[in-house]
Amino acid sequence: MNKKNRIPIFPVLFKSDDINQLYESFEYFNLKVYNEAIDYNSKNKTFYSYRLIPEYFKLNLRDASFKTKIIPQYNWGYSILLNPSDTIGSYMQRQFNSKKRNIYTRYVRRLETCFDIKYKMFYGDISKTDYNFIMQALYDMIIERFEERNELHKNLHEWNYLLENTYSEIINNNASLFVIYNKDEPIEISLNYHFDKVLFSYLSSYDINYSKFGLGHVEIYKQIEWCTNHGYILFEMGVGGMDYKRRWSNNVYRYNHIILYKKTCNTISFKVHIYIKKILIKEFLKSKKINEIIPIINMFFRRNKNNKNNVIIESFELNDTFMFETHKKIDHNSKNYSFLKKYICSFIYNSKDHYSDIIVLKNTTNNAFLIKGKNKFQSISFVR
Template identity: 30%
Template structure:
């Protein structure tokens, strides 16, 4: 837990500058390490980082002071295998609501990409994927680069500009929104990634055709895990299954660099289901003062609200909302 990049100062301090006007977060006695920001009007507190993390693990404290009274606390994006001992707390209620599927490539028992694919990918798919990779590399001058703390500010600026261009191009073609292209979100990721890279907490994996980036993935790191944060590719190379080729090289890089987990994080995409060998769920955890009527009502409201959002996703009704949102904000993608 302590190694999570989302609990370290680099991520948290820059996130607070972008989304909490630089104000210091609040600490509460019921939980260790996590810090919170307050809702503008309600006695509701959200974990710093909110939905911009790729998963938060936490553990309840053995100390419970009176600072929880009359309050509601929402912890976003908790993997279902989090070992927080929430059942021990008798003064605070807790709702756990499933929200997004998650996907992991557990690489601990594998010594090569070929071994992983032999075990986890069907024979037919292995043949096709390797064929796409060979054709791509035979048709273009392809090379692969993982940028870590060796990147220069000038190179970083160039890659991030290319990254945004490719992401816009892909989602303009898909005619749907990508939340990462929201100006506030993109400004945050651009601001936070370079300091994280210099602290070995992030990396950028690039597939090049000669000197032109054609696939870019933003990655975050803990001690033994690599988190897929944002990925995209040039749709002009789509017939070569460039996205899958990029994943193949990233799995290969993980195994060679003793990274035990490649976490595709939250949200369903077909490629995640194909490549991952351990599906799981992200949950939202809602803690509240059980003796406060107001806190109980607010907690129940948020529980039902998040459950309704999950229902909409399962019925794929959110896709329609994203398509309408794209029409309303198409200029953001076309610029």
């Protein structure tokens, strides 16, 4: 894996041979993790550079001949710090007021009311068939979601590496896949990494047809629940201040760029001095948000300028007068009608019907459909 494709998160970095040779132990939130001394040939390296190290970690060197330079980065991370006695309920009680708690628990209840929902954590055991199926579903979700947003996902350049290596990492208890299923269909997937008592949600996405159901919040809720049931104290959401992270997080921290070099090597010290200056300039530019200009420009040029069909949605009660005789029942689970799925999901979120109770009819005279539940129905018309 080339340098630019390395996964830049501590659960992966801290298990590398370099780190095991350099550091005797790590400390975080009154916990200490020891590294076993290993016979590893580093080819007499005298310089190391590690970025995105959470400031809450203390790293204890083995070799006193190395000098450490710590540069605070203009990046903030978000995580959920749990008490050893926590349950999902006690954490939410502490983190949210009653209104917010009701909103997030309602997402979970509504999802389970409307679909045949299963939750599965693949950790230490997964078949290759399940693995390939889930990873392909995750990839498809990411592509579809970011196309809808007219954005590019920043981590897709490493996808081939993830696909090739994650299976063995799951088997070796270094990674996991958390999946929310509707029957046998994955509708939300999170790829996680594990370090000691930390679960790091590295890459996740969901089926955008289910957007109404707040699957991102359901995923966090259920993974916190998993953490409390398995003795984990930290659910990491990593770098970036997205709104959902701010809501759930109770541990906001800054990242550090750590540079190690030999004290006795003067030639290296000069190179390190230049390198440090470059890093400081980079962080200064980030503090002025210079790094955000190019993504904004790229997003502007990626905007979808094609004309889309207009959709007219009308809701009715079952006792309202409607000309059902002009409509014919269709199999809405057919791929031919997959474009209706997001409207069906939105309808049952509001009606609280179960998906199996839904009937869909097509107007035989125009491009319109009826979604019919137990007590309500909805007209969907596509107008060019």
